[in-house]
Structures are given as structure tokens and as C-alpha cells.
Amino acid sequence: MIIVDDHLALLALAGRLPDLPNTEGPVATTYAFQFRMVRALTDSTQSGTLSGRLADPAAALRRATQPPAHRLVVLDPRASLGQAVDVATRHPANLLLAELIGAAQHHQAAVRLTPANVGKSWPGVLAAEGIDFGTVDA
Amino acid sequence: MYVAVYARRVRRTNIYLSEVEQAGLDAIAATRGSTRSDVIRAIVDRELHLEKDDDALDAVLADSARDVAERSRALSRRDPDLAIE
Numbered sequence: 447m448i449i450v451d452d453h454l455a456l457l458a459l460a461g462r463l464p465d466l467p468n469t470e471g472p473v474a475t476t477y478a479f480q481f482r483m484v485r486a487l488t489d490s491t492q493s494g495t496l497s498g499r500l501a502d503p504a505a506a507l508r509r510a511t512q513p514p515a516h517r518l519v520v521l522d523p524r525a526s527l528g529q530a531v532d533v534a535t536r537h538p539a540n541l542l543l544a545e546l547i548g549a550a551q552h553h554q555a556a557v558r559l560t561p562a563n564v565g566k567s568w569p570g571v572l573a574a575e576g577i578d579f580g581t582v583d584a
Numbered sequence: 585m586y587v588a589v590y591a592r593r594v595r596r597t598n599i600y601l602s603e604v605e606q607a608g609l610d611a612i613a614a615t616r617g618s619t620r621s622d623v624i625r626a627i628v629d630r631e632l633h634l635e636k637d638d639d640a641l642d643a644v645l646a647d648s649a650r651d652v653a654e655r656s657r658a659l660s661r662r663d664p665d666l667a668i669e
Binding site: 453478508516563 | 631632633634635638640641642643644645646648649650651652653654655656657659660664665666667668669
């Protein structure tokens with residue numbers, strides 16, 4: 447399994463995910479990244495880059511809120527809550543990062559993010575937690 | 585009869601179901617005038633959120649992904665739970 451950020455998740459929803467080297471298995475994202483993605487998509491359909499470009503904005507939002515499983519799976523945060531809390535106690539990690547690492551540990555998944563979605567402290571925390579982490583340009 | 589929402593190739597799959605599960609599927613099939621297999625396919629499609637292919641939507645989502653991702657960062661910047669810190 448590969449856990450991706452909201453940028454790569456959007457591309458996965460479109461069936462246009464770039465090659466993710468050294469990974470295998472289904473593509474997934476966390477609930478927090480899905481929330482960010484749906485919020486930005488909603489905002490963009492109303493007043494941003496997607497305004498007027500979509501024949502059916504509701505279909506786009508439905509694709510993001512209920513992703514087709516063969517393209518993207520949204521991980522249930524309850525399954526990895528314990529690991530996420532442990533991460534947050536060991537590191538100065540917010541909900542987004544704690545859920546990401548907790549999910550990766552729980553599912554033994556790799557993490558691939560776009561460079562702009564990597565916080566300053568994230569590489570060190572991900573390494574300390576033993577996560578297979580890499581960045582992907584998109 | 586269940587009408588697939590999009591054209592696709594199918595492959596035979598065998599699964600074990602309890603008598604109660606089979607009876608339930610058959611009951612629904614009877615009310616719809618369809619088959620047990622049709623009912624199972626409809627349930628699977630619902631669970632997997634499968635819809636008709638939409639190439640135009642795929643193209644717009646792919647083209648706008650970078651902008652939407654930037655918008656996502658902007659909207660989350662002041663959100664302590666969801667910011668990239």
C-alpha cells in the first residue's frame with residue numbers, strides 16, 4: 447500500500463497518478479488529507495480554478511468524497527488511532543502528520559508526498575518512525 | 585435486470601455464502617426481476633463507489649490538481665490540525 451497526499455490523491459482520482467518508484471499495492475490517503483482535498487475542491491468549484499470548467503461539479507465532489515476504490519482508498523482513521531496518538535506524544539506532530547505516520551505504521555505502507563506538502567520537520571519524524579518515505583513531483 | 589453502469593470485462597469468481605445470505609439475495613432478485621449475480625454486482629459497485637467512466641472529469645481533475653493542491657495549502661495554512669508545518 448502507498449499513502450499519498452491530497453495532490454497525488456487528486457491525480458489518483460483522475461486516473462493520472464505518476465509512477466511511484468519502489469512501491470506496490472493499492473493507493474490510499476488519510477482522512478485528514480481527504481478533508482483538505484474535498485475542502486479545496488469545493489472552494490475551487492465555487493470560486494476558483496474549477497469554477498465554470500466542470501459540466502457537473504457535484505460529480506467531481508462525489509468522486510472526492512466517495513472515491514472509486516480501484517483508484518483511491520480512504521483509510522479509516524479509527525484503525526490507526528493508537529499509533530497516531532503515540533506518534534503525537536513522541537514528536538511535535540499535528541493531526542495531519544500523526545494520522546499519516548500512524549496509518550503508515552498500522553498498514554505497513556509506504557508514504558509518497560509532493561515536495562510542497564512536506565513540512566520542515568517531517569522527513570526527520572518519518573525517518574525516526576521507520577517509515578518508507580519519498581517525494582514525487584507532480 | 586441489473587444494468588452495468590459502464591462497459592467492462594467480467595471474470596468468474598466463486599465465493600461461499602451462507603443460506604441466509606443466499607436467501608436474502610434471491611429475495612431481492614425476485615422483487616427486481618433480476619438474478620442473484622446481478623444483485624451481488626450492484627452491491628459491490630455501491631460499496632466500491634463505482635460509477636460510469638467520465639473522461640472529461642478525469643481530464644479536468646488532472647489539469648487542475650496542482651492549483652487545487654495549492655488552494656488546499658492556502659486554506660490549511662492557519663489550521664493547526666491540517667497545516668503542512
